[in-house]
Amino acid sequence: VPVVPEPNGALVPEGAVKTLFLEEFRFTPQPTDLSAVMAAVARLMGREDALAALQRQLVVVDDDRFSHLARFATPVNPHVCLDHATKTVKPGALWYEESLPPDTLLYVGLYAQATRVRGESKTAAEILNHVVVDLFQRPYLQLGGNETVGMGWCKVTMCRGEG
Template identity: 25%
Template sequence: MYKIAKPFFMICQTPMHVGSGNDLGIVDLPIQREKETGFPKIEASSLKGSIRESFEEKFGQDDENLNFAFGPINNNDSYASALGFTDARILLFPIKSMKGVYAYITCEKVLHRFLLDLNYAGIDNKFIIPQKNTVPIGSNLIIEGKGGSENVSLEEYTFKINKDDKCTELDKWLSKNIVPEGELFNYMREKVKRDIIVVDDSDFSDFVNLSTEVITRTKIDSNTGTVEDGALFTEEFLPAEAIMYSLALASPIFTDENKKPNIFKVEESKDKGKKEAQKVMDYFIKNLKEVIQIGGDATLGKGITRIKFFEQGV
C-alpha cells in the first residue's frame, strides 16, 4: 500500500502526443482520453515509462536504486516497484482568445477532482471553486460589449462573463503553485494569475475535444516525388502551454531487508514503512529532471515537458 502521495504538474513546452492507437474517427492517431469525460489524459503506464527513461538516461538502465524504485527490468526478480503514478489529468487548457492571444480554461468538474486528489495527498483545500463563466479581477481577456456587458471571445465563440473574487484567489493560488520559480517564468506566472476562465463543464468538454492540434503528415517517395501509398495520416496533439497534473505514489521497498539499497534503509520503528516510503519519494524528487520528454515523436521535438512539484504549505 502506498504511504505517501506527492502532486506534480506537467507544463507542455511543445505539443504532446501520447497516443491511444489507430482510430476509426476523423483523426487517425488520437491522443489518450478519459472514457467517461473525453478529457485528455496520460495513462499512468505511459507517464511512468517516460519518467523512468529520464532516470535511465541519468543513471543507466542497470542502476540498483533505479530498479528498486521503478521496478525490475527482469521479470524474474521477485519484487514490485516502490514508485507509482496516477493517470495525468488536464488542469488548464490553452484556447485562442481575441484579446490576450490565448486564455487558459478550466471548469468546475476539473477543479473539483483536483481538490479531491490534493485531499488524497493530505493537502487541505486551498481555494474555493468559482462559478462558471467567471474571470479574475484584472483579466486581460475582457471585451466590453453594448450596455456595459463584459465578454470574452474564445476561438469563434463569445461568452458573457463576470469578474469574481473566488476566481481571483484561485488564479493567485495556481500561479504560486504550478508555475516554476524565477524571472524566466514571470510571463507565465502573470498569465495564470490573470487569464484563467472557469467555463461550463460542457463548454470545456467541447474545447478539449475540438481545439487540440491535428496535423496531417505524409511520407514522400523520393523516386516519384509523390506521397507513398498509405503514408498520408493525421495525428492529434495536446497543445503547447497545456498544464496537467499527476500524483507520485511511494511505498516501502518490496524486498528482504538485507537486499535493500542503503539509500532506502531506515531504522526499526512503528512508522518504518512511512519513513522508507519517504526515502523513495525523496529519491524521486531529487533526481527527476526539470524537463523531460513524454509521448511520441521525440525526434520531431514533441512532448518536451517541464515538471513542477507541489510545495506543501504554499
Template identity: 35%
Template sequence: PGTVLAKDGEVYLEDLDFRREEGADEWADFLSRQVFPDDPEWVSLFRERMAVVSDDVFGFLAETGTEVAARIRIDPVCRTVEGGALWYEESLPAETLMAGTVWCDRVYGQNGPSAGDLIRAFCARPLRCQLGGKATVGKGLVRLVFSGGEGR
C-alpha cells in the first residue's frame, strides 16, 4: 500500500530521518483489518500512516509525543492553589493503538453466567468507554475492539 510517511524513499518522524524499508505492508494490512474491520476508509488511512520502528526510536517518540500537563486544585473559598495540590497528568496521543488481553478465569456465585459466557458477552462488539482520564476534561476516551481468542 501507499504511505504518506515516505517521500522518495525517506521517512520523517518528528525530527528523525529514516530510509523506507519493505516488510511492514503485511502488518499494516493485518492490523488495519483487525482494528477497523467494517470501515474501509480507516483501513486505508491506517495503512498509509503505520510505521515499524526500533525500540529505541519508539521510546524517543513515546517520550516526546506524550502530553504532560501540570494541574492544580483551587481552594474554593480562598480562590488560590491549595497546598500540595500540584500534580501532572500524562496523555497518549489520540491516534494511539494499544493491544492487550481480556480474560475471566472464574465467576463467583453459583447461579451466575460462566466465565466463557461473560467473555463472549463483553467482547461481542466494539465498546466506547472512558478509562482513566477525567470526564470534565474529556480525556481517557477509548474504543475497544475485540478479535480472536479461545473459543471463537
C-alpha cells in the first residue's frame, strides 16, 4: 500500500473525486495509481463489480486519521429495555452495540504448527486444513451477536499462499 505523504491527504484512484469529506475531516485527494491495491482487495471481496466499486469508493488515509475514524466514526447504538409498568428503564437494561459498516473488509492470516501434545502426530498442514474445513465449510460466517436481525454476517473468501 502506498504511503500517504501528508495527514490531510487521501490517496484516491486516478479520475476519482475532487473533494473528500470523511466525518469532520476535509481531505485533499491525491490521484494515485492504486490498481495493484484494488486488484488485491477485489480478489478478497469476491464480487463481480468489485473493481468498479473500488474505483468509486477506495480512499487511503494515513494511520493516524484511520485510527481516529475507526475509533470515533464507527456506529455505536444505545439500546434500552423499558419496564412496561413504570415506563422507565429496567435496572441494568441499558447497553450499547457497535457494528461495522456494510462492505467492511476484514482479513485474518491463519498459521498452524505441528501438534506438541504427547502421543499425537498431526502436521501443521493437517491442523490448518482441519480449521479451514470446520470453520469455513459454508461461504458465510456469522461473527458476534444479533444474527437474527442480520448483523455480523461475513462472506468468507480463502486466499491461499505459502510463506
